[in-house]
Amino acid sequence: MIINHPLLGPRDSAEFTYMGDAKQIDRPDWQSPNALAQFIDYAYMRDNPAGAHRELWYHEQGDRSFLVVTRDTTTHEIFSVELASDVARIQGRIA
Amino acid sequence: MKLWEGLEQDLNYNAMVSQRGILNLIHSDAQRDAFTRRGNAMILNGADADLLSTEIIQKRYPFLNVSNARFPIKGGLAQHRGGTVRHDAVAWGYARGADQMGVDIIQNCEVTGFRIKGGECLGVETSRGYVAGGKIAACVAGSSGRLMGKANMRLPIESHVLQAFVSEGLKPVLPGVITFGAGHFYCSQSDKGGLVFGGDLDGYNSYAQRGNLPVVEDVCEGAMAIFPMLGRVRLLRMWGGIMDMSMDGSPIIDRTHIEGLYFNGGWCYGGFKATPASGWCYAHLLATDAPHEFAKAYRFDRFEKGLMIDEKGVGNNPQLH
Numbered sequence: 001m002i003i004n005h006p007l008l009g010p011r012d013s014a015e016f017t018y019m020g021d022a023k024q025i026d027r028p029d030w031q032s033p034n035a036l037a038q039f040i041d042y043a044y045m046r047d048n049p050a051g052a053h054r055e056l057w058y059h060e061q062g063d064r065s066f067l068v069v070t071r072d073t074t075t076h077e078i079f080s081v082e083l084a085s086d087v088a089r090i091q092g093r094i095a
Numbered sequence: 096m097k098l099w100e101g102l103e104q105d106l107n108y109n110a111m112v113s114q115r116g117i118l119n120l121i122h123s124d125a126q127r128d129a130f131t132r133r134g135n136a137m138i139l140n141g142a143d144a145d146l147l148s149t150e151i152i153q154k155r156y157p158f159l160n161v162s163n164a165r166f167p168i169k170g171g172l173a174q175h176r177g178g179t180v181r182h183d184a185v186a187w188g189y190a191r192g193a194d195q196m197g198v199d200i201i202q203n204c205e206v207t208g209f210r211i212k213g214g215e216c217l218g219v220e221t222s223r224g225y226v227a228g229g230k231i232a233a234c235v236a237g238s239s240g241r242l243m244g245k246a247n248m249r250l251p252i253e254s255h256v257l258q259a260f261v262s263e264g265l266k267p268v269l270p271g272v273i274t275f276g277a278g279h280f281y282c283s284q285s286d287k288g289g290l291v292f293g294g295d296l297d298g299y300n301s302y303a304q305r306g307n308l309p310v311v312e313d314v315c316e317g318a319m320a321i322f323p324m325l326g327r328v329r330l331l332r333m334w335g336g337i338m339d340m341s342m343d344g345s346p347i348i349d350r351t352h353i354e355g356l357y358f359n360g361g362w363c364y365g366g367f368k369a370t371p372a373s374g375w376c377y378a379h380l381l382a383t384d385a386p387h388e389f390a391k392a393y394r395f396d397r398f399e400k401g402l403m404i405d406e407k408g409v410g411n412n413p414q415l416h
Contacts, residue, residue, distance in 0.1 A: 001307055013299075014309040018298050018299040018414060020253070020300075020414075021253075021300075040398060040399045041249075043342075043398075043411050044251040044342045044399075045249045045251055046240070046249065046250070046251070046252065046253050047240075048240035048250065048252060048253050048254055049240075050238075050240075050241050050302040055299065071299075073254070073301050073303065074302045074303055076303050076307075
């Protein structure tokens with residue numbers, strides 16, 4: 001697979017480490033009343049869809065950025081690639 | 096193991112069960128400690144295990160490269176009763192056995208949903224109509240997430256692709272099954288002469304039933320590290336299958352929170368070996384509503400209770416199990 005890195009252009013997926021569902025960005029608030037249930041869900045439960053899947057790829061052999069890749073799990077076709085920091089910024093998780 | 100040994104007699108079907116032995120190679124002192132522990136665990140649980148020295152391995156398998164500079168072979172853990180079996184024949188044998196005992200096997204019939212009322216599962220909707228049942232048992236492998244999603248369940252499982260390979264036919268060169276300990280590679284020879292081998296998962300969520308080339312290269316490098324004699328052997332075919340990778344590398348055989356709906360899955364890529372035992376334990380659960388003694392720990396709630404069965408200590412990274 002070729003991942004079209006937003007900064008570095010098309011790169012071989014072998015340069016990346018797969019880090020799972022992009023929902024891992026949404027770490028729950030540890031102070032919320034049902035934090036335990038939220039963390040169990042966050043850590044262990046997965047949607048595991050057949051079709052479009054937003055997932056984290058870490059450019060370990062490159063610029064060490066985390067990317068959010070939207071990929072079809074039934075065909076391996078990649079629809080979009082974003083910097084995970086941009087995604088987190090849009091969600092208001094980082095300034 | 097005894098279920099495998101009696102399988103062909105029980106089913107009156109030639110599943111080509113061949114107890115040619117399996118050898119896990121050791122490449123470092125730390126690995127020898129780990130495999131000694133594994134061997135002791137196997138013996139304590141009534142299975143066989145035999146720690147072999149490099150000299151004995153060299154004598155029995157003279158083609159192995161024991162002095163590879165990077166991954167020298169320091170010994171091995173052998174289970175002499177392990178071996179190979181023809182997977183198609185196992186499926187066919189079980190299917191015929193079940194059919195003869197009165198089970199209806201309905202082919203080309205897709206489950207499209209579960210009929211659930213008041214927290215109780217009454218039956219399944221299929222592409223060929225509704226089927227009611229007192230107890231509904233799900234056991235699909237690979238697509239567990241998709242199936243249980245129809246009952247609005249999320250699972251501690253990701254689906255990943257695992258590739259397998261067959262070489263061109265060779266004269267008998269490989270007695271038994273051999274696994275490489277430093278990378279991830281295992282190999283045996285089929286009765287037709289083809290070498291059957293595989294290695295790591297591709298490492299990303301997939302339902303595509305095909306993999307990518309980096310893993311092919313990695314598996315073949317593993318082969319070359321211990322079997323330099325295979326350098327000129329050509330690949331005949333390769334394919335990818337979908338694995339239910341659970342969050343701790345162990346399966347789930349349990350009731351769900353929905354009354355009357357049962358689940359068996361998350362076997363990662365070790366499920367085939369466990370076929371008879373998995374069926375045995377699942378049947379016990381279905382018949383008695385209580386887990387079989389051997390499957391007590393394979394519960395849904397082990398993740399929230401912190402009772403994970405962690406074989407490798409890699410945490411909730413299904414692609415690493």
